[in-house]
Amino acid sequence: MTTNSGLRSRQWFGATGRAGMGHRSWMRSQGFTPEVFDGRPVIGIATTWSELAPCNVHLHRVAESVKRGVWQAGGFPLEFPAMALGETLLRPTAMLYRNLLAMEAEELMRANPLDGVVLLSGCDKTTPGLLMAAASVDLPAVMVTGGPMLSGKYQGTDVGSGTAVWRFEEDLVAGRMTQEECAFAEGCMARSNGHCMTMGTASTMASMAEALGMQLPYSATWPAVDARRYETAQRAGQVIVGLVQQDLRPSAVMTRAAFENAIRVNAAIGGSTNAVIHLLAIAGRLGVPLTLDDFDVLARDVPTLVNLQPSGKYLMEDFCYAGGLPAVIRELDEAGLLHSGALTVTGAGIGANVAGAPCWNREVIQTVADPFQPAGTGTAVLRGNLAPDGAVIKQSASSPHLLKHRGRALVFDSPTDYYAVSNDPELDVDEDTVLVIRYCGPRGYPGMPEVSNVALPKKLLLRGVRDMVRICDGRMSGTAYGTVVLHVAPEAAAGGPLALVRTGDWITLDVPGRRLTLEVADDELARRRAGWQPPAPPASRGWTRLYTERVLQADAGADLDFLVGASGHEVPRDSH
Ligand code: FES
16 A cells, blocks of 8 residues: 555545535545555546447446456456447447547546546547547556457347448448348347457547557457456556555657557557547647658558457457467567567566467467468558548458549438438449548537548449459448548538549549549639638537537547647645
8 A cells, every 4th residue: 555645636535624625525525434545556447338328338337347356456446437428329429529538537637636546448439538638637547448349240240349330331222131130130240348359449449549549458358248348457456556655657658669669559340540640639639759751651561460350250359369469469570570578568668578478379360470461451641632641441341443543433422311311323423433421520520520431332242252452531330331531621511632532533432552542623622612612610518519610530549639649647626
């Protein structure tokens, strides 16, 4: 037990007189004995538990394990709720609220008598939201993600959450599946606690948290229902008390080297394109210089090692049993592709954490020498007159024959406009057409939803076409696949050139050359721009107004401009 009078919680619980009495007395209404105020570290457990966020619904049990560890190590644990963001339910998109969670959690951590925090997350936006908050407050912090669901099982085969939904929808439209079969499959796909068990955004961000050094080894991959997840959570409770005693903070862990590690791990696991936006936002909170181009440059020499859906075949449960993320990190480290000494919350470098981490199944986790996909097939960053500030494409989820493509644009100002005609047999579209879906960016939709991979037109699906080039200023679910150019910046609603495309224009996609070109002369584009009107703001009040007025573009992480950077954890003034 520490008696470190330098702990910030002593400003509350160590105070004399009326203020200290108030701080302690009301806490004792919960039945705590007075010893909890003896100067031990007070550990906040930020939980994004909610029945409206089904991927996080078990986090209150994970919190109990964390508390055990904190008590064991001589700390005083206090659980508190942070905004739960359920990817599947929140409209218009959970991404609209990532920054609100980050802002709420940041203020709660700073305003309360906490010496350190454990961050409990799971569903896509909760992991980056809490990391952004912890970065801005810079109190010692450990993350514990909730873990993936068990593999889905349908008609004797494994089905991945998210990834299977896109396929089921296509099969339904094409008549390969009935409505009854789809309804039955719903119950087979999500059959345990946990987040999506493909290498979607939740699994990716959990892996990013581990690669950044912010969660314990193996924490990203234990299934949500595995006893070892709870063991890891208890260990995290012990670890955070030690981090407070050492004053080891997120700014010492999430360094430029850690971000470079995370980007390379993301390439090795075939991770979600959403990691690009979230890592940029987290880095922005820490003042770590990180750009969109870093993702392309750093990933180019990293092969994809993990054969997981949506790019591959297996699921997170298989990944765990094959050795989990430490086996991948060790492969990269031994190939000289990591900053081995980057500090982690274990107090050791990331390389030391995974030294000797075994691989038990080479079909699931392959080697750098014999990878699942060769180096250079990860997320590519495109530029050109259609995306002056950049766009991304996940090569491993794309069709190789479409990575160099020229086609005529078919333009829609919203996914709704597209879906209104997508089943029309007379729609003027073929497999060479480039579908442009716009006004889906941070300001435009608002919130930059995962709508970019619109389903193919029915007439093409009936002909057996399974992919075509799509271009959008929105995002794509990490569980999704297809040749989809994403995150086009600036977005159409901000006056980006995407707003100027017209149906019939020629567009060239050249992923090997990293170019995205609208084949329209500059003077014609200038004429079109002169006639362009920005869309009306989507809200006149509340959070959506604040968000759309202050959100940055995708290439800057889509944080709010006034949230970039850190405020630290000093609060000198008392409340009464
Ligand atoms: Fe929550 Fe996929 S919907 S992780």
